[in-house]
């Protein structure tokens with residue numbers, strides 16, 4: 001039997017394309033330093049007249065919310081009770097928050113909307129934080145191994161007994177200021193809006209019909225920031241800062257797949273963060289939900305098969321071309337938007353940047369952040385089947401302190417076959 005939402009009379013469908021419906025919305029002035037003047041981001045689904053954005057909150061999870069409403073499990077009019085949800089740390093505003101060129105893909109005030117827009121909330125505006133900040137202990141077997149080998153020490157404060165690492169962590173949903181995004185990508189805003197509309201199968205008509213609405217909450221994954229050490233050290237020029245910007249790789253990060261260096265590099269980044277924090281500085285891991293170079297896991301697994309089945313097997317010299325064959329591009333991550341989160345944290349200098357990626361490095365430095373030292377992954381941490389990836393990346397110009405192989409030598413670097 002097909003279950004129907006519990007409703008006595010059918011409701012009319014409210015189309016989102018008519019400006020008169022939006023008369024009570026608050027204007028957004030992106031880049032204003034005063035959050036009241038900047039205007040609250042309101043992606044509510046309960047009062048259409050209050051909406052001042054395209055799309056809604058929760059990123060990709062908005063679709064699950066729809067399922068919950070459709071199946072009658074969630075009241076469509078539910079408004080979040082924000083009691084005791086205020087950030088556990090990181091409350092300072094930074095100059096970049098009011099620079100419309102520095103931050104275009106998140107709301108710098110996203111964590112403090114419950115405080116700064118309290119009056120509006122009490123007037124009935126359904127305002128939701130797009131950033132939440134809390135504290136946690138994390139523990140990973142590799143960190144315990146680093147303690148056993150003497151590379152890390154338990155100090156009782158940053159790293160507690162048993163290898164428990166104390167972190168401050170922030171979850172960030174995407175909030176895109178479309179004119180800023182267009183400028184960052186060097187395209188016309190109208191072309192960006194049209195392409196977003198067309199390439200999502202027409203998911204958001206207001207991208208076309210409401211050029212006056214400039215902010216878009218895209219249904220994509222967000223960012224998690226893990227901070228080790230004193231958050232105040234992040235902006236203190238006299239204290240050191242280590243950063244790894246890590247793009248999600250579920251197969252390796254969580255399940256330990258050995259075809260790439262993602263988890264070993266992530267853990268190495270955390271180890272470097274702990275060392276810097278224990279020396280009085282701070283360490284930051286930025287974790288972005290951009291699985292498989294933002295191509296997704298289906299594409300990624302197709303590429304794995306294509307690599308392993310090609311003539312001569314999985315070879316470093318053909319690593320990038322196999323991705324391009326399947327996906328049309330080698331990489332879809334758009335690191336141009338990645339530095340926004342660093343600016344949100346107030347970062348102006350990174351002492352140790354734990355990455356070999358030129359794209360990440362160049363995006364960060366182009367955005368005005370200084371990088372003092374680049375730290376490649378130590379050779380001993382590279383899994384056997386990941387030699388194909390790492391040598392291909394080094395040959396393609398990724399940062400390394402070791403020798404770059406010739407074309408002939410690259411062809412000799414082979415990974416496992418599908419049946420091995």
Ligand SMILES: [Zn+2]
Nearest residue numbers: 249252260262
């Ligand atoms: Zn990986």
